[in-house]
Amino acid sequence: MTAVVVFDLGGVLYDFRGDALIAGHSRRRLDREQVQATWIPLVRGHESGQVSAEDFAALVIAEYDLTLTPEAFLVAFAEAAAGFYEGALDLVADCARRHTTASLSNIGCIQWTRVRAHLQPIDPFHAHHPSHEIGRHKPDPQAWAAVADVHGAGRRYLFLDDRPENVASARAAGWEAHQVRGVAAARAALVASGVL
Numbered sequence: 001m002t003a004v005v006v007f008d009l010g011g012v013l014y015d016f017r018g019d020a021l022i023a024g025h026s027r028r029r030l031d032r033e034q035v036q037a038t039w040i041p042l043v044r045g046h047e048s049g050q051v052s053a054e055d056f057a058a059l060v061i062a063e064y065d066l067t068l069t070p071e072a073f074l075v076a077f078a079e080a081a082a083g084f085y086e087g088a089l090d091l092v093a094d095c096a097r098r099h100t101t102a103s104l105s106n107i108g109c110i111q112w113t114r115v116r117a118h119l120q121p122i123d124p125f126h127a128h129h130p131s132h133e134i135g136r137h138k139p140d141p142q143a144w145a146a147v148a149d150v151h152g153a154g155r156r157y158l159f160l161d162d163r164p165e166n167v168a169s170a171r172a173a174g175w176e177a178h179q180v181r182g183v184a185a186a187r188a189a190l191v192a193s194g195v196l
Contacts, residue, residue, distance in 0.1 A: 158178075
């Protein structure tokens with residue numbers, strides 16, 4: 001039976017540079033680690049589809065004391081979705097020859113449009129489950145249920161993510177899950193799991 005191979009995007013297949021954007025435009029001295037530590041609670045509403053892009057921009061500018069206007073922030077934040085790592089889409093295509101491939105990413109509408117553009121002209125994924133469309137933000141257990149509702153219960157689900165809390169939540173839902181960072185580590189995990 002074929003598996004459902006579910007990829008997180010950021011840090012696994014895709015280069016998001018939002019933390020560098022924030023650190024580079026703050027009036028305060030922030031490093032990337034400080035931004036990452038406060039980012040998820042701030043972004044969860046937008047990435048779950050509950051906070052508009054405009055309201056999200058205002059929240060981020062206030063939280064990090066940014067020098068950008070809301071309009072400039074939205075443009076820069078979209079552009080912080082830099083693109084797929086070299087070999088990422090080839091890896092997905094290799095999986096897609098034998099298995100159902102999907103993405104499950106915590107992402108808002110601002111950057112999702114750019115990710116979709118980077119998937120042209122040929123998108124190797126069978127399906128995408130961006131958090132702002134499914135209304136669930138990993139590690140919420142309902143995120144896994146939303147994906148399983150689409151692809152069917154009783155199948156083997158294999159999930160790759162760079163965040164340990166997401167991997168732990170997927171495992172608690174009965175999925176096989178591996179913490180990986182980058183394309184080489186993702187490929188190695190898929191080979192070790194017998195998927196490739």
